[in-house]
Structures are given as structure tokens and as C-alpha cells.
Amino acid sequence: MRALAGSAALCLLAGLLGCKATPPGRTETAVVSFAKHHVFVGNKKEKNPLPDDAGTLADGKEAFSHYCVACHGLDGQNTGVPFADHISPPIPSLASPNVQRYTDGQLKWILDNGIWPSGMPGSKGTLSDDELWSIVVYLRHLPPAGSQGAPEMYTH
């Protein structure tokens, strides 16, 4: 019986995640968002080992400007990213309450693993733990939207 219930849940998930081609409807978005916050995304309790200070923030901004800027913009709010609204799911503002509600540990998990099946890549193995934790600090102190200009790669 339990196996049956499990496979039903899996089918439901596959159904939800499978429809990338059409923009997600409201209910579906809410369900996926709930599932991400409560089920998929691990490490809820893990604490950031780095100090929340100017040095870490500068390191995080630096790493972000190399590895995340192409999709999220320098400000983490998609400024100047031409396709941000045109892909499915669209790229969220990292300053939005939905993203900020994650714990530090969950953000680190997202950066390690990425979000399947969207375009959000995992960085485990590419970036060191320290770089990823410093990015988490940067995510907590994002500059005002638009204040950093557009990523260089889209302005030249």
C-alpha cells in the first residue's frame, strides 16, 4: 500500500514538473513552491560557517559576479538579463520573499545541487564551500535593484 501511495506521489510530481513548455499556472506554482520549501530542499538547519561581515560579503559578490551574473544579473534581481522573463520557469528575483524565506542551509543546498529541471545549475565541484557560503551572505545583502547596471556580457 505504501509503495502504491509513493508511486502515486511520484506520478503527481512528474506531472507537475513535466510541463515545462507551458508557463506554470497559479496553483501549480504554489504547489511547487510549497514542495521546494518543505520537501526537496535539504539542509534546513545547517548554519553558515562564515562570518556575516564586509569581507565575506565582498567575496560573495565577487563569486556571484562570475558564476551567477549571466542569469541573475549583478544585483540578483535580473537587471539587464534579456531572457529572464522568457524562460519557463522565469528567473525569480533573488531578493523576493519566496527566496529569502529559505534558511541559509537551504540556499547552500540549492547552490550545490541546482534546481532540476529548470535552468538553475548546481555548483558543487565548481565552486568551493567557502565561495558558496559567501554567496549566501551576498544573497542576504543584495544591493538595490538596478544599482549595479547590466552584466557586461549583454552590453558589449
Ligand code: HEC
Ligand atoms: C543558466 C542560468 C542560471 C545560472 C548561471 C544561475 N541560475 Fe539561479 N536560477 C536560474 C533559474 C532558471 C532559476 C529558477 C528555478 C526555479 O524556480 O525552478 C534560478 C533560481 C535560483 C534561486 C531560487 C530558487 C528557488 O527555489 O526559488 C536561487 C537562490 C539561485 N537561483 C541562485 C543562484 C546563484 C547563487 C547562482 C550562481 C552560483 C545561480 N543561481 C546561477 C538560472 C540560473
